Amino acid sequence: MPKWFMPAAATCGLMFAASPFLIANAPYESTMGLVQKIFYYHMPSAGMFLIAAVVCGVASVRYLFGGDPRQDRLAWAAAELTVLFGALALVTGPLWARKAWGVWWQWDVRLTSSLMGWMVAVAYLLLRRYGGPGSDKLAAGLALFGMANVPFIYISVNYWRTIHPTTTVVPTLPVSMGVPFWFCFAAFLLLFVLLLRLRVRLEEQRARVDALYLSLDQ
């Protein structure tokens, strides 16, 4: 474990412990009231979902054409985090939507494309888990196709009526809401980096054990 890991993990724990107090002290949003506070966890999870997906895609392409196993381990770890943070965003979203829009689900651009991106990440994990030997390359190919797919999904559902707010609301947040939001965002980002590092380390050690087994046989 790198030296920064334990202090960073402690900081992350403290930040998550402190976030409910900050969120509770933030002002109520004028029309939605209390339910709007789910935003402080929903938006950072969605952000981490996107970052994890991009990390997975880039690492997969580099693995497919470079063949560096480190990139493969990074892609796998990132794919698991894509599923984790995607699930958080897809659970907190409908909880909020039920109160704010009156429906659990709306077939709008953001929701549909997030769901499809999440499905590709789940398919990636299924392929790695049940694909048998050689599935690392296949999964990298899937991630590449999944990345290429994003603009098409976006365009194809874009004409459906949308009620999801755009990301432009973030810079317009008043300070009283912006501080807890960016605090939560930083906490989620730290959590993402820690989990990614931990997961990559697990794969590194598995690879090392495999190498030791092989050298023992010879």
Add this chain to the structure above:
Amino acid sequence: MFARIVWLVLRKDLTVEVRSLEIAYTTVFFAVSCVLVFAFALVREGQAPEDGAAGILWISIAFAGTLALGRAFERERQSETLRALLLAPAPRPAIYVGKLLGILALLVAAEAVLLPLVALLFQEDVFAHPVWLAAVLLTGTVGFAAVGTLFAAMLVRARSRDVLLPVLLYPITVPVIIAGVRATAVLLQPEVEMALVRFWLALLVAFDVVFVTLALWTFEPLMTD
């Protein structure tokens, strides 16, 4: 050279298929059963819901396509003929294009049966704009088959490939299904909005170009052990 290898692979696949007609018969029959199952699920008091015919048509194509893809590559696996194909001194992209054209021929044959059936069962005037409808069906099928052929080929060596093919294929081909269903639904309406059809057709063509290019580019690294 390239075109010749494409033709040889395609001719091989068609010859094998014509001798038994195994995939053609099972795929067409499966597609017809799909239409019936969805008709039973959706039709209320003798009436299909609005745009139901377009949706049922595309679901049947997607399901039957998955079946055909799985079978076509299972056949190559049985006596390791895919390995022989890949060992041949031929450019890999040419092998991919040959296999893709073979799958396309099968799917177009299935559509030729499905379309009149849907027209008959749902009282849809499918032949009002034959050229546009053919263009939508063809570009949609190319997009679906381009991704499907690559995935089916790379899954030949994987475990539990029968389950994994639809699991990987459907999330990736969602835009094709959406665009195909929307364009077909617009074309089946009495007042056709041509601008909308052109938009979906352009999306399908763009999808085809991007995914065929990607497949040609990645077929080589993905099919190397």
